[in-house]
Amino acid sequence: MSEYLLEARGLKMHFPIHSEVLRRTQGHVKAVDGVDLKVRRGETLALVGESGCGKSTLARLLLRLLQPTAGQVLFEGDDILIYNNAQMTRARRDMQLVFQDPYASLNPRATVGKIIAEPLRVHGYDGDVKARVRELLDMVGLRPEHYDRYPHEFSGGQRQRVGIARAIALRPKLLICDEPISALDVSIQAQIVGLLQDLRSELDLTCVFISHDLSVVRHIADRVAVMYLGKIVEIADRAELYDAPRHPYTESLMSAIPVPDPVKERQRRRIVLTGDLPSPAAPPAGCAFHPRCPRAQTSCSQTTPQLEALGGDRHLASCFFPLSTDARFGDHAADGAVPGHR
Ligand SMILES: Nc1ncnc2c1ncn2[C@@H]1O[C@H](COP(=O)(O)OP(=O)(O)OP(=O)(O)O)[C@@H](O)[C@H]1O
Numbered sequence: 378m379s380e381y382l383l384e385a386r387g388l389k390m391h392f393p394i395h396s397e398v399l400r401r402t403q404g405h406v407k408a409v410d411g412v413d414l415k416v417r418r419g420e421t422l423a424l425v426g427e428s429g430c431g432k433s434t435l436a437r438l439l440l441r442l443l444q445p446t447a448g449q450v451l452f453e454g455d456d457i458l459i460y461n462n463a464q465m466t467r468a469r470r471d472m473q474l475v476f477q478d479p480y481a482s483l484n485p486r487a488t489v490g491k492i493i494a495e496p497l498r499v500h501g502y503d504g505d506v507k508a509r510v511r512e513l514l515d516m517v518g519l520r521p522e523h524y525d526r527y528p529h530e531f532s533g534g535q536r537q538r539v540g541i542a543r544a545i546a547l548r549p550k551l552l553i554c555d556e557p558i559s560a561l562d563v564s565i566q567a568q569i570v571g572l573l574q575d576l577r578s579e580l581d582l583t584c585v586f587i588s589h590d591l592s593v594v595r596h597i598a599d600r601v602a603v604m605y606l607g608k609i610v611e612i613a614d615r616a617e618l619y620d621a622p623r624h625p626y627t628e629s630l631m632s633a634i635p636v637p638d639p640v641k642e643r644q645r646r647r648i649v650l651t652g653d654l655p656s657p658a659a660p661p662a663g664c665a666f667h668p669r670c671p672r673a674q675t676s677c678s679q680t681t682p683q684l685e686a687l688g689g690d691r692h693l694a695s696c697f698f699p700l701s702t703d704a705r706f707g708d709h710a711a712d713g714a715v716p717g718h719r
Pocket residue numbers: 392406407408426427428429430431432433434435589657
C-alpha cells in the first residue's frame with residue numbers, strides 16, 4: 378500500500394476566455410498551472426493562499442469534479458481521470474467535499490434527515506438508513522429531533538455540521554474541506570475545527586483543508602502548502618513552515634498573522650506586499666511573484682523557479698533567493714531584531 382492516498386502530477390486547469398463578439402477563445406485563465414502534490418495517508422494537509430490563487434479549482438480537480446487541461450490525479454495509486462462512470466461512482470464513496478457555505482450547499486426543501494441520507498441512498502447503503510443517519514447526527518453533535526427539520530431552522534454552525542455529516546456518511550478515506558469555517562462566526566469556528574479534528578482521528582481520515590486563515594491552519598494541519606497564482610510555491614511540515622518560511626510570499630503571509638501577546642503584537646513587523654495579485658490570465662514571466670517580491674533580482678523575471686527541496690526533502694520552495702533557515706520570523710518579531718529583508 379502506497380504511503381500516499383492522493384497524488385497530483387502536473388495538474389493544470391486553464392479555463393478558456395470566450396469573446397462574446399468574435400465567438401472565439403481569447404485566452405485562458407490559468408487557475409491551476411502545474412501542481413504536483415502528494416497527500417500522505419492520515420495527514421491533514423492545508424492549502425493556503427490569497428483569494429483567486431486556485432485553491433477551490435485544485436480541490437475540484439482532485440475530486441474530478443472538473444476535468445483538468447493536463448495532468449494526473451492518483452487516488453490510492455490509480456489514475457482516476459481514466460475511470461469510467463461506474464469506477465468513478467465507486468471512488469466517490471472514498472473522497473468527499475465539505476463546502477464553504479453550508480447554506481448554499483444544502484437543499485432548502487429537504488429535511489436534514491433526507492439530506493444526510495442522500496449519499497447513502499445514491500450509493501445503495503445496505504443497512505438501516507434511518508439508524509445510520511441518527512448515528513451521524515450524533516457524531517457531528519446534532520440531536521435526534523433535528524432529523525425532521527429544514528436547513529433554514531439551523532444556525533450556520535449547525536448547518537455546517539449537517540454538511541459534515543453528509544460528507545462522512547459513507548466513511549470516506551479523504552475529506553477535502555474548502556474553507557469550511559470562513560462563513561461562520563469566530564466563536565463557532567473553533568467548534569467546527571474541533572469537530573473536524575475529532576472525526577479525523579475517529580474515522581482515520583486524510584484531510585485537505587483549504588483556508589486563507591493561517592492562524593486556524595496552524596492548529597490543525599500537519600503540513601502546509603502555499604499557493605500563488607495557480608502554483609504551489611512552498612510546502613513543508615507545519616512547524617517548519619511557520620517557524621522558518623523560505624519563500625518570501627509565505628513570509629509575507631506569516632507576517633500578517635496577529636500575535637496574541639500585545640507586546641509582541643506591537644513589535645510585529647508586517648510585510649505588506651505592494652500591488653494586487655496579477656491576473657491568472659496573464660501571469661508575469663519568470664517567477665510569477667517577482668513583481669511583488671522584495672527580494673526579486675533581474676533573473677527572477679526571466680527564469681521560472683521550480684519547486685525544489687531545500688535542505689531536507691520535506692521542505693520544498695520555488696525561489697531562487699530563499700530566506701535563510703536561521704531567520705525565524707517569530708523570534709525576530711519577539712526581540713525586535715528584525716533585520717532588513719533576509
Ligand atoms: N469555471 C471557471 N471559469 C473561468 N474561470 C474560473 C472558473 N472557476 C474559477 N475561475 C478562475 O480561476 C481562478 C482561481 O479561482 P478559485 O476559485 O480556484 O480561487 P480560490 O483560491 O479558491 O479563491 P477564494 O479564496 O476566493 O475561494 C480565479 O481567477 C477564478 O476567477
